[in-house]
Amino acid sequence: QAHLDRIGVVDGAVHAFLHVSDHALDVAADIDKRRSAGEQLGELAGVPLAIKDVLVTTDMPSTSGSRMLEGYMSPFDATVVARSRAAGLVPLGKTNMDEFAMGSSTEHSAFGPTRNPWDLERIPGGSGGGSAAAVAAFEAPLALGSDTGGSIRQPAHVTGTVGVKPTYGAVSRYGSIALASSLDQVGPVTRTVLDAGLLQDVIQGHDPYDSTSLTDSWPSMADAARAGLRGEGLAGLKVGVISDLLGSGIQSGVLSRFREALALLEKNGAEIVEVSAPHFEYAVAAYYLILPAEASSNLARFDSVRFGLRVEPDGGGTVEQVMAASREAGFGPEVKRRIILGTYALSAGYYDAYYGSAQKVRTLIQRDFANAFANVDVLASPSAPTTAFKLAEKLDDPMAMYLNDVTTIPANLAGVPGISVPVGLAPEDGLPVGIQFMAPAREDARLYQVGASLE
Ligand code: GLN
Numbered sequence: 219q220a221h222l223d224r225i226g227v228v229d230g231a232v233h234a235f236l237h238v239s240d241h242a243l244d245v246a247a248d249i250d251k252r253r254s255a256g257e258q259l260g261e262l263a264g265v266p267l268a269i270k271d272v273l274v275t276t277d278m279p280s281t282s283g284s285r286m287l288e289g290y291m292s293p294f295d296a297t298v299v300a301r302s303r304a305a306g307l308v309p310l311g312k313t314n315m316d317e318f319a320m321g322s323s324t325e326h327s328a329f330g331p332t333r334n335p336w337d338l339e340r341i342p343g344g345s346g347g348g349s350a351a352a353v354a355a356f357e358a359p360l361a362l363g364s365d366t367g368g369s370i371r372q373p374a375h376v377t378g379t380v381g382v383k384p385t386y387g388a389v390s391r392y393g394s395i396a397l398a399s400s401l402d403q404v405g406p407v408t409r410t411v412l413d414a415g416l417l418q419d420v421i422q423g424h425d426p427y428d429s430t431s432l433t434d435s436w437p438s439m440a441d442a443a444r445a446g447l448r449g450e451g452l453a454g455l456k457v458g459v460i461s462d463l464l465g466s467g468i469q470s471g472v473l474s475r476f477r478e479a480l481a482l483l484e485k486n487g488a489e490i491v492e493v494s495a496p497h498f499e500y501a502v503a504a505y506y507l508i509l510p511a512e513a514s515s516n517l518a519r520f521d522s523v524r525f526g527l528r529v530e531p532d533g534g535g536t537v538e539q540v541m542a543a544s545r546e547a548g549f550g551p552e553v554k555r556r557i558i559l560g561t562y563a564l565s566a567g568y569y570d571a572y573y574g575s576a577q578k579v580r581t582l583i584q585r586d587f588a589n590a591f592a593n594v595d596v597l598a599s600p601s602a603p604t605t606a607f608k609l610a611e612k613l614d615d616p617m618a619m620y621l622n623d624v625t626t627i628p629a630n631l632a633g634v635p636g637i638s639v640p641v642g643l644a645p646e647d648g649l650p651v652g653i654q655f656m657a658p659a660r661e662d663a664r665l666y667q668v669g670a671s672l673e
Pocket of ligand 1: 319320321322344345364365366367368369370397509623
């Protein structure tokens, strides 16, 4: 009730939610009953959860921020949602996002932007700005997001929250409306690293419904966070600072908070070394070919027959005319831009020059990570180059928007886990700053431990 009240007070201004559940209190009451009846429930039982609208739910609409899916009701729950319900979490509502998770500001939502609770004139990051803003504004204690090129970590950075992109394959993508299948990963957005660990413990693990889901058994991320809170694991830990990500375009206050956090780690026993990842400078370019290519293919399913919006020109038309009219009306400008880019990059004659080259760059970036991790335990960088920018500032400049992802994209291209942890406010504008840590694939626990040690 407290969270519903809080949503009632602030969400008119913040607009973190696209839909608020009308039966959250009934679900909560039911969990209370089960607990009184002596049922053993997990640590998060009864805790409200905000869910990014990219994740399908049977009891609330799932739009992925698009007119194409306005009012769409899924016949099944995403695996992460089903697991959250089974653990007794209480779905509170669906959070706003850039349309089909394309963006870094949540301004590409078809249903209006979300605002940053720290400064309502600024963006909450994207694409998962709704989840991050809900957590930052105390509308929800925990949220789920999805991260294809930074959509969990960058919103966490600009809202002073914790965001984790797990190892690719650690968390099921089943029921996460696909953006780029080789990059998408679901993860937690929370106020503390321990909270994130508790939530990852609920959602991680093999899912036969996702063919890229890993069959590993995972350690408890909450336990790793608790070890970090006790200060364990820092003695002798080698932290690699990626010099290639400190070059141009990092705001001075972002850099100074980053350096302070490193100094703190060093004081507590970690060793800071500089490492080079020479191909990271091509990561944004490669990503913005691979992502549109995969997205153009994934979004082909929105054909006006199987899902969502259907527009019939002059009350009829051929299959092609209905499809064209529906896609014209249902998709926003950024989605259209990427479908066109992706279709072009994949077309015969251009495939090798664009998509093929981007895949080769992806391999080189994976090798940069492998070389770096041969010498260090974790890598560190600022989570994003700047603090929250102003609404509309980059809306008409797609390149400027894309460049904001420079620090987060490499982890997605390599499938390695990344965490953003708040490290204070930038002195020049008083806005939140995050530090990003990355670890080798499957070493998510290391990130929770190092991240929590800063809290
Ligand atoms: N900002 C990136 C993009 O626009 C990240 C998106 C995401 O992680 N879903 O593609």
